[in-house]
Amino acid sequence: MLTDPALPAAAVLAPALEMRGITKRYPGVVANDNIDLTIAPGEIHALLGENGAGKSTLMNVLYGLARPDEGEILLDGQPVNIAGPSDAIARGISMVHQHFMLVPVFSVADNILLGAETMANRIFLDRNEARRRIRELGARFGFEIDPDEQVGRLSVGWQQRVEILKALYREARILVLDEPTATLTPQETKEIFVVLRRLRDQGHSIIFISHKLYEVLEIADRITVIRRGAVVGQRIPSETNEDDLATLMVGREVQLTVDRGESHPAAPMLRVEGLTVKDRGRDVVSDVSFEVRAGEIFGIAGVAGNGQDELVEVVSGLRRPTAGKVTVGDDDLTMAGTRVHHQRGVSLVPADRNRYGLVMSYPLTDNLVLTEYYAPPYSHGILRDDAAIRNRAIEAIKEFDIRTPSPDVTAGTLSGGNQQKVVIAREFDRPLRLLVLDQPTRGVDVGSVEFIHKEAIKKRDAGTAVLLVSAELDEVLEMSDRIGVMYRGHLVKIIDGRTANKEAVGLLMATGGREAAATPDAPHQEVGA
Amino acid sequence: MIARLRAQLLVPAGAIVLALIVGAVIIIVTSPLAVQKLDLSLPLATYWALVQGSLGSIDGIVDTLRAASPLILVGLAVALPFKAGLFNIGGQGQFLIGAVTAAWVGAALSGASPFVALPVAVLAGMLAGAAYGFIPGWLKAYTGAHEVVTTIMLNYIAMQIVSYLIQGPLKAPGATFARSADVGNSALPVIFQQTAGHPAHLGIIFPYIAAVLVWWLLYRTTIGFEIRTAGANPDAARYAGMRPRFLIVLTMVIAGLLVGLAGAGEILGVQGYMVAGYSTNVGFDAITVALLGRTHPFGVVLAGLLLGAMRAGAPLMQISAGIPVQMVDVLQGVILFFLTADIVVRWVFRIRAAGSGGPEKLATVSASSGGSTAK
């Protein structure tokens, strides 16, 4: 590969980093299967793959957080053994994690100093020198930053810059960026790309991990695609396109899709009007309005963190909105709590079943009556009716095919899929006007996914209005009769599910509609502005 | 079910055994001070005296039951809030307030008919204890003030309240030292007494009734379900429409009721009056009882009986073996230590970790209170 004359000239120099034959096994899965990766100095190299393809594991190996079972790593042609993060940093490898590792109450300078402290003497920090260097680095790469600004007050794009500065301050030659644009606006992404190109031009190597095809095509010099733990292809952007990359990423396996059939929607059941939710001064949900009719599935697509969590909380009664109205049927439930919602025929399958869905230390019997324990037949007055509760559990286990030795085992001992089935058994198994499903198949095995989807469609056909919120675009496309896309707290568009196109929706999820006017990015960008 | 019960009992049993061994070491090391010579067999004599003093005679058994009574009640008052994710260290203060109120009302009604005086005095003690439990409960629920610090503060405040009342308004006229008036007809009748000085008063049966009631509340009623859920997973409790703040206050009020009953029982059944310097360690003993009993009402009964036996046998231990009664405090503390560092117990006795049940119960206190004393 390195001798291919068609490749950029930089590639014929000694590679900055070479990972040869990296194999890493975890119980039950081969996370990395004989992976070869070569990074030239002064290159932006994209690592492309779906969630769970093995990109994170490979980078953990590089960063010293995991030890490979086979293979070796070479830096500048020399084999090295990376013992841990400090060792990796000392060797010039820095990682910018997907979830920022920044201390919100610290200043920019303090965050950058942490672990690589510039000292005035043996005890005291030299913050002045640090400030000077930070300003200099910032200027060199094209952005002005105030080292004394509190990181928690910075916008996401600027926090990203701080993370990159952390790496540069440590004189990293190889920067690994893990999904760097996941939470950036289009304008912020553009500006970060400018920074990255400057880094590359000054000889740094950048490993750009992403699953966003068009971004990768825009920024990378070379692209390596990983699928199911193995390298399935290498490309140069000028010689490939999104379809080609998508095929490589996803493979030729046929995805099992459920035929959701025709929907016969009736009158609107859920009406959300002008919904706004403020959190810590920011609008996390901004003037959202939509309707879900009885007998249809309305899916909300969007990258996680664009307001979906808060929207779900309001619709299910866990949170009160700052403004707006939520009606289910004839009932105004805007300010009502979860119990009233439940009594009015609203059910929620929450995204985090550890938090809202189940009490892991309780037996299945208690979990199955968590929302109805206070009324007959499960209790009379304040007395619980254990027999009734147990019977209910036995029925639910049979009907929803929950794999468990008995109704008395604690929920924490079940597999993820079966835990989700318990939640579904509780929330589905009654007459419902509105069913809210939040990431219903996260952490669930394939067999249970099909079951859950089938049950949801059954509910729809029985006349329930179903609101499906999922970060898995495939799930939304497969299940929804109509699709709304959430971006930065706004509901940017509503599409018919029958004609929805995956790439178009994906684009909307990532950009909110590229026609959106972009304003120059200031450090304190108001979200949703 | 039997296997689970067995697993639940192994760690406490192991902790007790290890504590006895550590206690033996301490006894041997301090024997020169206690009995003026190094005596390797002293631990045996000490423990034997404990057993003799508590279970070796009818009087001993009566003493055990009498000592266990407040321990079980206050232990329940620690275990119940524990289920709700609260750590009630205010047993001492709630006890003192319940006791002084019972002393006051009891003395005021000392001439009335016993059928009126006794129930009213007991009730007064319970309600006073409940009020004193309400305070930290309300503070926690509505201001976030951590109950661990507020209850301890309230303990010290209660000591001052008692001192003031007994030396002031409640002082019995003509007494040689500061004490409240005799409760007269409000006293709990003695139901059995073999030898003078070892009475079994009516109050001895309260803790067992209370344990059954607490068990019934926790496991048979909707309110108990809510209490346990608030402790096990406050988020899920909120989703289920439960009201965590109300549950916090309710739990502390019930705990205060139980402790107030214990305080009333002590005054109306054992002392007959209250002295200004009355002091009690029951609040901290009860923590050992609650944790040793795995915060289950019936476990608390067993643990309370065990600790009560130790307290009852202590005087004989001091007389015949020469070891001060404070050794019981030491043993109790060491038992608690091994319960928390249960990994040591498991390692020594090769007990495999329980699948679900043991450690997580002790973990709920910090989880639901956010961990910091500030929250």
Add this chain to the structure above:
Amino acid sequence: MNLLDIPVLGLALQLLGYLVTVCTQNGTIILALTAPLAFGALCGVMCERSGVVNIGIEGTMLAAAFVGWFVASIASQAMPADPSPFFGATPGLVIGLLAAIVCGMLVSAILAWLAVTLRADQIIAGTIINIVAAGITGYFDVLFSTNPIPTAGKFEAFVPPSFLTDLPVVGWLFSALLNQGPITMSLIVVVIVMEVLLFRSRWGLRTRAVGEHPKAAETVGISVIRLRYQNVILGGVFAGLAGAWFTIDFGNSFVGGMTGGRGFIALAALIFGRWRPVGAFLASLLFATSIALGTAIRTTPPTGQLGTILGAIPEQFFAALPYIVTIVVLAGVVGRSVAPAADGQPYERESVS
């Protein structure tokens, strides 16, 4: 017209004047009483800034108080000496002081083991330390009551030159600051040093990071577990000093339970002082003043109308005052103060496989 004759306003002014008098007249003892609270609070600062809740400060102080007294007594027997001009120190006392510090460190190490390695509930762990310390020291207290050993005495207070203490207006300040035993005298210096170190040194930066976002610290190569152990044990040094204050600085004997809840008041001082050494010191000063106030009102009550009012309040109220103030502080301040973000959460290291 006399200002003090106006009904409510006059009373308030008189109260203010009385408070000022009490403070200046009793400045020395107020600062002395601040010492155990502030050192206890400093222990709390070290622990909680690193993310470990330490409810066991009371027990640590009590254990250190006993060990300090006991070792000083034994050492004084082994090496009798006349008190030196330097705080009246004898070898016995110095060894006792060191023993108290070591004891504080050991007890804190146990807490660290329970909280950081075993990841037990930190509040339970702290409570158990309190109970075990109370039990063991109580037991030994009884043994030593029946088998008394000659005590080592205590450190003597430094006597500042009279030209400083006789100064008008500020004389009392010099007296308060300088007429103290060694532990109290070192207090202000220690507070300032810790404040500076916490916010300007590398150790301080790393400590605060570990308490706010341990994962971020781990990813830049800092060992969260090791730093937590170090800081909790450092906190033990302060708790040891606080304990020694009771038995070889302020007092000269050990009495069971003598810490009297000061370890918990120290926690309130920690919170009120916003987890900063200087803040904790100032808050401790406030609590110590309330303790002193109670005694002052009894021994040197004000005159006139204020005196009648204050005299009618039972003395037990003033004894309870510091505890009441603590509750008020916790209830009122809590909503606004923010603990280190990771405070109280056991840290689980990413497995390096």
